[in-house]
Amino acid sequence: MMKHYVIIGNGTAAVGCIEGIRTVDKESPITVVSGENRHVYCRPLISYYLEEMTDIEKMKYRKDSFYSDNNCEVLYGKHAVAVDKDKKTVQLDDGEVLNYDELCVAAGSRSFVPPFEGLDTVEKKFNFMTLDDALALESAVEPDSKVLIVGAGLIGLKCAEGIQDRVGSITVCDLADRVLSSILDSECSELMSRNLEEHGISLMLGDTAVRFDKNTAYMKSGSEVDFDVLVLAVGVRANISLVKDACGEVNRGIIINNRMQTTIDNIYAAGDCTEGKDSSDGQNRVIAILPNAYMQGKCAGVNMAGGDETFDNAIPMNSIGFFGMNAMTAGQRPDDAEVYEEKSDNRIKKLYTKDGYLTGFMMINCAERTGIYTSLIRNKTPLDSVDFDLLKKNPGLMPFGENYTGKKLGSVV
Amino acid sequence: MRRVYVNEEWCLGCHLCEYNCAFANSGESSMVKALKDKKIYPRIQVEEGDKINFAVSCRHCTDPLCIKSCISGALTKDENGVVTIDHNKCVGCLTCILVCPYGTVVRDGEGAVNKCELCLKNSCGSPACVKGCPNRAIVYEER
Numbered sequence: 353m354m355k356h357y358v359i360i361g362n363g364t365a366a367v368g369c370i371e372g373i374r375t376v377d378k379e380s381p382i383t384v385v386s387g388e389n390r391h392v393y394c395r396p397l398i399s400y401y402l403e404e405m406t407d408i409e410k411m412k413y414r415k416d417s418f419y420s421d422n423n424c425e426v427l428y429g430k431h432a433v434a435v436d437k438d439k440k441t442v443q444l445d446d447g448e449v450l451n452y453d454e455l456c457v458a459a460g461s462r463s464f465v466p467p468f469e470g471l472d473t474v475e476k477k478f479n480f481m482t483l484d485d486a487l488a489l490e491s492a493v494e495p496d497s498k499v500l501i502v503g504a505g506l507i508g509l510k511c512a513e514g515i516q517d518r519v520g521s522i523t524v525c526d527l528a529d530r531v532l533s534s535i536l537d538s539e540c541s542e543l544m545s546r547n548l549e550e551h552g553i554s555l556m557l558g559d560t561a562v563r564f565d566k567n568t569a570y571m572k573s574g575s576e577v578d579f580d581v582l583v584l585a586v587g588v589r590a591n592i593s594l595v596k597d598a599c600g601e602v603n604r605g606i607i608i609n610n611r612m613q614t615t616i617d618n619i620y621a622a623g624d625c626t627e628g629k630d631s632s633d634g635q636n637r638v639i640a641i642l643p644n645a646y647m648q649g650k651c652a653g654v655n656m657a658g659g660d661e662t663f664d665n666a667i668p669m670n671s672i673g674f675f676g677m678n679a680m681t682a683g684q685r686p687d688d689a690e691v692y693e694e695k696s697d698n699r700i701k702k703l704y705t706k707d708g709y710l711t712g713f714m715m716i717n718c719a720e721r722t723g724i725y726t727s728l729i730r731n732k733t734p735l736d737s738v739d740f741d742l743l744k745k746n747p748g749l750m751p752f753g754e755n756y757t758g759k760k761l762g763s764v765v
Numbered sequence: 766m767r768r769v770y771v772n773e774e775w776c777l778g779c780h781l782c783e784y785n786c787a788f789a790n791s792g793e794s795s796m797v798k799a800l801k802d803k804k805i806y807p808r809i810q811v812e813e814g815d816k817i818n819f820a821v822s823c824r825h826c827t828d829p830l831c832i833k834s835c836i837s838g839a840l841t842k843d844e845n846g847v848v849t850i851d852h853n854k855c856v857g858c859l860t861c862i863l864v865c866p867y868g869t870v871v872r873d874g875e876g877a878v879n880k881c882e883l884c885l886k887n888s889c890g891s892p893a894c895v896k897g898c899p900n901r902a903i904v905y906e907e908r
Contacts, residue, residue, distance in 0.1 A: 762770050764824075
C-alpha cells in the first residue's frame with residue numbers, strides 16, 4: 353500500500369529518515385519541508401567553509417540527484433507551522449496543507465539569544481548555525497575587523513577558528529569559567545585555552561556581555577569591549593513547538609522512545625530537536641550531535657515504512673579540533689567514577705570507570721584508535737571480560753581476547 | 766564481497782603489511798622513495814601479543830558506524846560494499862576515529878584521515894598487504 357511520508361526538516365536526520373524509509377519502501381512519495389533554501393549540506397562544516405577548507409559544492413551531504421533518486425519532493429524555503437494529529441496534516445507558513453500517513457519531525461534547533469539590553473543598536477550581529485549565517489558573517493568581516501563572540505562553546509570557538517585568518521582580532525567571552533564547558537573538565541579546558549590563546553584568540557572567561565551600545569559591549573565584570581562584528585553563540589534550543597502544540601510530550605527536546613516515536617501516533621522525531629535516552633547513564637537528554645541525528649533519522653524512517661528497528665545505544669560524543677589540537681569525549685563522567693589518567697605536555701587522557709564499566713572518556717591530542725573505547729561505552733562491555741589493564745594504556749583489539757578477534761577479523765561484521 | 770581476513774595463528778608480527786600498505790598508497794614507483802626517512806601512515810596495523818599477533822584493517826562493515834557519523838559526507842560505501850573516503854570532502858574532524866570500534870581509521874599526516882580501501886583506488890588493484898604477506902596471515906577472499 354502506498355503511504356505518504358512527510359519530513360519536517362532537511363538536515364542530517366532527514367537524510368537518515370529518507371534512506372531509512374527507502375530500505376523498506378522504494379515507492380511511496382516523500383515530501384521534505386526545508387526551511388533553508390538549500391540542498392542538504394553538512395552543517396558542522398560552516399566554520400570549515402570560512403576557513404576555506406571546503407566549499408559550498410563539497411559541503412553537500414548527498415549528491416545533487418539525491419532527492420530525485422529517492423522520489424522526494426522538497427519544498428524549499430517553507431516552514432511547518434502546525435501539525436493536526438487527528439486530520440494527519442501539516443500546515444505550512446504559505447497556507448499549504450500536507451497530508452501525511454507517517455510524519456517525521458526533524459526540525460533541528462535554533463540559536464538561543466538571551467534578551468541583551470541594547471542588542472538592537474548593534475549593526476553587525478550574527479548567529480552561527482546555518483550556511484546562510486556563515487555567508488552573512490563572511491561578507492561582514494574585513495581584514496581589520498574586531499570580532500566579539502559571546503559563547504566559548506563548540507559553536508562560538510569553531511566560528512573563531514573559521515574566521516581567524518579573515519579578521520583583525522577575536523575576543524571570545526563566556527560566563528562559564530572555562531572554554532567548552534559542556535564537554536571538558538577544567539584541566540582539559542585549560543590546555544585548550546592555552547592553545548587558543550597561542551593562536552591569537554583572546555578569551556574573557558567568567559565574564560559575559562550584559563549590555564550593548566552600538567559597537568561597545570559592557571561586560572558583567574565592568575570592563576568594556578569594542579567590536580565591529582558581534583557573533584552570538586550563547587546556546588541552542590531544540591525546536592519542539594510543533595509537537596508540543598499538538599500535545600505530544602516534550603521536555604527540552606521532543607520525547608522519543610527507542611523506535612523514534614513521539615507520544616503521538618504516526619509521528620516520529622529525529623535529530624537535534626529530540627530528547628531520548630543516553631545509554632551511557634540511562635538518563636533522558638538532548639544529544640545534539642550529527643551521528644545521532646543520522647542514526648535516529650534512519651531508525652525513524654525504517655519504522656515509518658513498516659520495518660522494525662530500534663536505536664537504543666545513543667551516547668554523547670564529540671571529536672573537535674582547534675588549530676591542530678584535538679579533543680575527544682564520549683559518555684558520562686559520574687562524580688564517583690574511578691579515573692585512569694595519562695598526562696604530558698600537550699596531551700591528556702582520562703578514562704572514567706564505574707561498577708565495572710567504562711562510562712566515559714576525555715582526551716586531548718590522543719585520538720588514535722579511540723573508537724575502541726567508545727565501543728566499550730556503547731556496547732556496555734563488562735570490563736572483566738577484557739584485559740582492561742592493557743586496554744587502558746593502549747586501545748587495541750588484543751585485550752578483547754582470541755574469541756573476539758577471531759570473530760571480528762575472521763568474518764563479515 | 767572480498768575482504769581482508771586474518772589468520773591470527775600465522776602472523777609473524779613482521780609488519781611488512783604496514784610497509785606494503787604505505788608504499789602502495791604513496792603513489793611512488795619505488796619503495797625506497799616512498800618510505801625512506803618518512804613517517805608512514807599505514808592503513809593496516811599489526812598488534813603484537815605474547816602468544817599471537819594480528820594485523821587489523823578496515824572490516825568494511827555491513828552497517829558502518831563511520832559512514833553514519835561522518836560530518837562531511839566524505840565516507841561512503843560504493844556499490845560493491847567497499848567503504849571509501851573522499852579526501853576532497855574530509856575536513857579531518859576525526860569523528861570516524863572516535864567511532865570505529867576496530868580502530869582502523871588513521872590520520873593521514875596532512876589533516877585528513879585514511880582507511881583501507883582494499884587498494885582498489887591505487888595502482889595495486891588488490892590489497893598490497895595481502896600480496897606481500899610472507900605467511901598468508903592475511904588473505905583477501907569472500908566469506
